[in-house]
Amino acid sequence: MRAHRPCCGAPERDPGEERRVNERVETMQAATEQGPLPVVAVVGRPNVGKSTLVNRILGRRAAVVEDVPGVTRDRVAYETAWAGRAFTLLDTGGWNPDAQGMAARITEQAEMAVATADVVIFVVDSVVGATDADESVVRVLRRSGKPVVLAANKVDGPSGEADAAALWNLGLGEPHAVSALHGRGSGDLLDAVLDALPDAPQEAFDEEEGPRRVALVGRPNVGKSSLLNTLARENRAVVDPVAGTTVDPVDELIVLGDREWWFVDTAGIRRRVREASGAEYYASLRTSAALDRAEVAIVLVDASEPLSEQDLRIISMVVDAGRALVLAYNKWDLLDDERRIMLEREIDRQLKHVSWAPRVNVSALTGRRVDRLVTAMDTALDGWSTRVPTAKLNAFFGDVVAAHPHPVRGGKQPRIMFATQADTRPPRFVLFTTGFLEASYRRFLERRLREEFGFDGTPIELSMRIRERRSR
Template identity: 75%
Template sequence: MSEYDFDTSTLTDAEAAAVDAAPAPVVAVVGRPNVGKSTLVNRIIGRREAVVEDVPGVTRDRVAYDATWAGRRFTVVDTGGWLPDETGLAAAIAEQARLAVDLADVVMFVVDATVGATDVDEAVVEILRRSGKPVVLVANKVDDVAAESDAAALWSLGIGEPYPVSALHGRSSGDLLDAVLAALPEEAPAETFEEAGGPRRVALLGRPNVGKSSLLNKLAGENRAVVDSVAGTTRDPIDEEIELGGKVWRFIDTAGIRRRHRENQGADFYATLRTQSALERAEVAVVLVDADEPMAEQDLRIISMVIESGRALVIAYNKWDLLDEERRHYLEREIDRQLHNARWAPRVNISAKTGRHMEKLVPGLETALEGWGTRVPTSKLNQFFADLVNSHPHPIRGGKQPKILFATQAGVRPPRFVLFTSGFLEEGYRRFIERRLREEFGFEGTPLDITMKIREKRGKKK
């Protein structure tokens, strides 16, 4: 067992993929230089990753890490030593720490109990009070019972109970993390899609007469597993459980719907309603397109509905076997021009009538679902953004240049990212970010949800 053996760890990829929650709350670790902040961060995340050196100012930037305690996931932000009113490097470190506090849900304020509260600590306390954020006071370097009286003296700071710990040895770390969890905002309920171990759910979508029924009948006729009825208020669909590629998939049929109301709006209304109903119950959508005809507005509208619903996407071009070389050439140009917002979707070329290339459907589905559930570790994500901002900073607008302070992946299915920024990022720059994220980490077959959390200016009253 290493000295980092108390019961906590960062989320593994498997654990992270199973969790689809709201954005992880942020815990900022602040304090003056050399009080043991990075050692404490290493203790919390369960491994040596934060740089530790017995020299003040070694940690110069905010560095974010995934962590979990008692089943609760959160992001820890390690900061440089905070020396208020300093100039040069110290001032830059102080500004980084202030930014972390502005963006945090909870602040862990670390004080060296063996030294006691200094004038710098008092100044930091005043800044923390003005921030209005919950503060957990950490009395570090309490290595034994005899030193606990040193921790008790920190009540004088006036920000609540000091928690005596030894970041180096792990003493009382659990009690401290329990206090941090108690200060975190209430956890949002997780989203769930499929039953554990159940078939993945596939919505088969497309405009009328594009070949959906032919495709479903071909799949079911050749590889039928079971058929069961699922009751609904506005529809009576029959879901097909079909074995493909050695797995059972649940295809959500969108054909059955009772025209019970608003009949005057015509077939297009019901087609849209069927599509929305299927998407609500699906994890991945296969949009069937007639490759023998120019792509219609309704095709594009259905694809946009899938993207807006946040489901994984596969585009299947039906009647591919009927195309000559000239039509295939023009189809490629159509796809590039009209599907600019879904170039990331796997494409399969099939024939629903003859069954040609049906075997390509399963790899497309698996690729899209894998992308849909992909999570990037916070440390790797922030290294990516650091490199991105250094090489391609946001354009200066009106004398200001918004920056990405740090980022976290808030969830999966679809992958959701929250960018903590110093200002508004233009749409073009956000599209650039999405393109680079896909180049770096894949995300084939899934839309990406990228949102900003803009830091409010200090001193601004709510």
């Protein structure tokens, strides 16, 4: 047996860690330019350590892990590399061929992952040994015809080698003894995966700018996964009436309006991150991370219920993150005339501060008006990238301040001497002033900026640089 090598980018840092991570990133970038990456699916029954193994391979805590079965539910894709070869890694929920209810839908996602994979890593708990559920999964894997690499997990030392060897009777070839928790044997496992991968394609693909990145966010059970499935035209994410079904962010490349978009279905945000615990806490962190990677966020609101404090907090989170914003009011097919009137009043009263965000009334269940999301996203992204020339901007502020000067406070009246747009995505403006501008006056300036230049669907940041008095 070959000597153990630590997995690429294991969580424990060492002096060569940064170099290996940089090499892996360069490998993934180069491979992406060559075309689609091969797919490796990690499958197994619940709580055998699949997500822990995924984190070990990735070298970071990307997948939510908790010591209870059923935390991972959807199939979640990550890009990584090993020994100079890049591939897409699919983490899946626990596979139980005899499951019912939501567990059956989780199993369906695992089966779909196998169908799309080039190689399958089948994870078995070597301490427990092969169970009837494992045997059932093996039969499905054999029918798939896909190459399978058997990972005998939880072999933390030499004493566990015998338990791993007992898994030869599954008929899938050599069991690779690994410890996903500690990294033992993970290098040999990945070597076996690379040996099973198909040869890399030789042709190159000329690609223009990549697909725009969209985050689906909202509180639990508002229909985010249902909307993703409707847009993808397949059961891409597990949907269940129980709130909190989605835990890990689910990426999907979807064609809308003759263009590709990267959609990310995120976990429902129940409360402030600091008040969450367990899997909910880590799911909230990953939702925030998905929002940071996105360009535009679709905040899904349950139109059949009154706007909640959590809805407002999520919208504020998107604005604070500086992302383009689209408000989608779901379950519109359930509204009667009275509820629609009440909703309009709630929007006017509680969402006045984001009146600039495009609004779409949809039904994720029936597909009603979901096609209008493309126009709304384009509008928001255009506003997000808008830049105003400096000369035009200063002429505008000159006219506005002349017509509506800042109120005199304490015998002094601050003036705007110069203005510039420092950045886009989102638009950021810097105002050089002779004194502090009150918040109400800054809101007035923002409103006039929107009236003059648009900026639909994007937050605007106004900052001041106050001229200091020269000491005599």
